[in-house]
Amino acid sequence: MKRILILCLTLLFLCCACACAEEIILNKTRGDHADFTFPEEAQLLEVYFPQVFGCDAAFVRYGEYSMLIDCAGNQWKQTKALLNKLGVTELTYAVNSHPDADHIGGFNHVLKEIPAGEFLLGFPEDHDSGDEVRFKVYSDLHEMGIPLRRVHSGDTIDFGDVRITVYQRTDEHLPRVNNKSVMLMIQYGERRIFFTGDIQAAAQTLLIEEAENLDLRADILKFPHHGYKPMQAGFLDMVSPSLVMCTCGDAKSEGILQLKERKIPYQMTANQITRLATDGKVWTVEKIK
DSSP states (O other): OHHHHHHHHHHHHHHHHHHHHHOOEEEGGGTOSTTOOOOTTOOOEEEEEOSOOSSOEEEEEETTEEEEEEEOSSSHHHHHHHHHHTTOOOEEEEEESSSSHHHHTTHHHHHTTSOEEEEEESSOTTOSOSOTHHHHHHHHHHHHTOOEEEOOTTOEEEETTEEEEEEOOOOTTOOTGGGGOOEEEEEETTEEEEEOTTOOHHHHHHHHHTGGGOOOOOSEEEOGGGGSSOOOHHHHHHHOOSEEEEOSOOTTSHHHHHHHHTTOOEEESSSSEEEEEESSSOEEEEEEO
C-alpha cells in the first residue's frame, strides 16, 4: 500500500512538473500570474506593441540594443508616444518589412526626433512596388543622415545575445509586395517571436513547401497582414504558436475566427499597449497604461 501511495505521489508530481514546464507564456492581461516577477538580475528581451490597428509597429529592446519594426503613416503618433513613454531617445535599428504606407509611412516622422543608427529594408529604394509615400520617407531619411541598408534572407542582425534572423521570399512570380515582406525570427535563449510582415497565401505556400528545411517554430507569432484573412493551415502548423499578436482591430475578422476555431490564444493591439518580456525561459504578457 505504501509503495502504491509513493508511486501515485510521484506520478502526480511529474504531471504537475510537466504542466508547469509547458506553461511558457504567463499572460497577466487575463488576470493570471499577477504575482510573477523575473529575478532582479535577469536580462530581459522586451517587445512592445503600441495601440495601433489596421497597420503595424513594434518596438524591441535588449540591453543597449533597440529596434523599431515598421511604423504606420496614419498612426505614427501612437508609436512615438510609446517611445517617449519608455524614455527612448535613439534606436539601434529601424526595420521596414515592406514599403506600403501602413508599414513605412511614419518612419520619417518618428526618426526625426528619435534617430536610428541604421534603416534596414528588404527592397531596393527604387523598387517599383509599394506606396508612393515610400519615396518621401527615403528622401527624408537621407536628409537626416540615417544610412539605409538592404538585408537579405538568411542575414542575421547584431542584437547582442539575441539572435535575429531575416527570412524573405522574393520569387518573381509572387503577387503583391506583401508576399515579399521581410520576416524576422527573434530568439533569446529558448524563446522565440516571429514577425511576418504582410505575407499572404502565396508566400505562405512557398514556406510550407520548404517545411523540411525551415524551422519557423515560435512561441509568439505576429499575425501576417494584420489578421484580415486566415493563415494557410500548413503555415500555422509550421509556426505552432502559443500566442498570436493581431493588429487588425476587428474581433470578427477571418483571421481571428480562425484562431478561435483552433483555440489558439491571441492578443489584439487596438485596445492597449502590450508588453511582452522574456528572460529566455518564459514570456510574460501585460498591458501598459
